[in-house]
Amino acid sequence: DVQLVESGGGLVQPGGSLRLSCAASRFSFGSFAMNWVRQSPGKGLEWVSTISGSGGSTSYADSVRGRFTVSRDNSKNTLYLQLNSLRAEDTAVYYCANGWFDYWGQGTLVTVSS
Amino acid sequence: EIVLTQSPATLSLSPGERATLSCRASQSLSSYLAWYQQRPGQPPRLLIYDASNRATGIPARFSGSGSGTDFTLTISRLEPEDFAVYYCQQRSNWPPYTFGQGTKLEIK
Numbered sequence: 001d002v003q004l005v006e007s008g009g010g011l012v013q014p015g016g017s018l019r020l021s022c023a024a025s026r027f028s029f030g031s032f033a034m035n036w037v038r039q040s041p042g043k044g045l046e047w048v049s050t051i052s053g054s055g056g057s058t059s060y061a062d063s064v065r066g067r068f069t070v071s072r073d074n075s076k077n078t079l080y081l082q083l084n085s086l087r088a089e090d091t092a093v094y095y096c097a098n099g100w101f102d103y104w105g106q107g108t109l110v111t112v113s114s
Numbered sequence: 115e116i117v118l119t120q121s122p123a124t125l126s127l128s129p130g131e132r133a134t135l136s137c138r139a140s141q142s143l144s145s146y147l148a149w150y151q152q153r154p155g156q157p158p159r160l161l162i163y164d165a166s167n168r169a170t171g172i173p174a175r176f177s178g179s180g181s182g183t184d185f186t187l188t189i190s191r192l193e194p195e196d197f198a199v200y201y202c203q204q205r206s207n208w209p210p211y212t213f214g215q216g217t218k219l220e221i222k
Binding site (some may be wrong): 050084106 | 115148150152156157158159160162169170179201203208210211212213214216
């Protein structure tokens with residue numbers, strides 16, 4: 001079965017940076033787009049970013065554009081999300097999901113606080 | 115940006131009853147709407163895509179209907195594990211993909 005495992009979350013001060021990773025296995029990673037979705041504590045789901053299978057096309061939510069960067073390494077079956085200039089409102093569980101959102105990781109918690 | 119409005123916010127029912135959840139879009143989605151279930155501490159689980167197609171492994175008691183701007187998720191007979199939060203998501207016009215605010219299905 002498809003497996004997606006996120007890592008890299010943690011506590012960071014406002015203005016700081018983190019890099020999240022999503023390791024994929026048991027599917028043709030490089031053939032499919034991938035997504036990041038986040039969920040603030042006790043809140044709903046917010047789409048963050050999508051990257052095409054080749055990595056040549058990316059899309060971002062307005063709330064993160066210019067601060068977050070999505071990338072992928074198809075040779076390592078890994079998806080990344082670079083989070084810069086972090087704000088308190090970026091505190092959330094960050095999930096990776098495949099292109100059709102039918103497979104999700106368990107998520108990694110990012111907490112932005114001083 | 116397409117806005118999705120789910121109703122009701124909370125639905126209180128008993129096991130064995132029928133649940134009907136609604137999702138209304140601010141503009142036509144054709145049939146490009148998905149439904150997810152999220153249990154506490156778990157990631158979302160895709161239930162329905164393209165308004166009425168069950169995802170792999172989803173029980174037949176879950177069904178989706180609708181097109182355009184009005185969509186419905188129906189759970190024919192509630193099982194104890196069905197009490198969770200349900201989200202709709204539009205896939206018609208992105209970016210951005212947008213989600214509804216969720217409907218909490220709780221045990222009465």
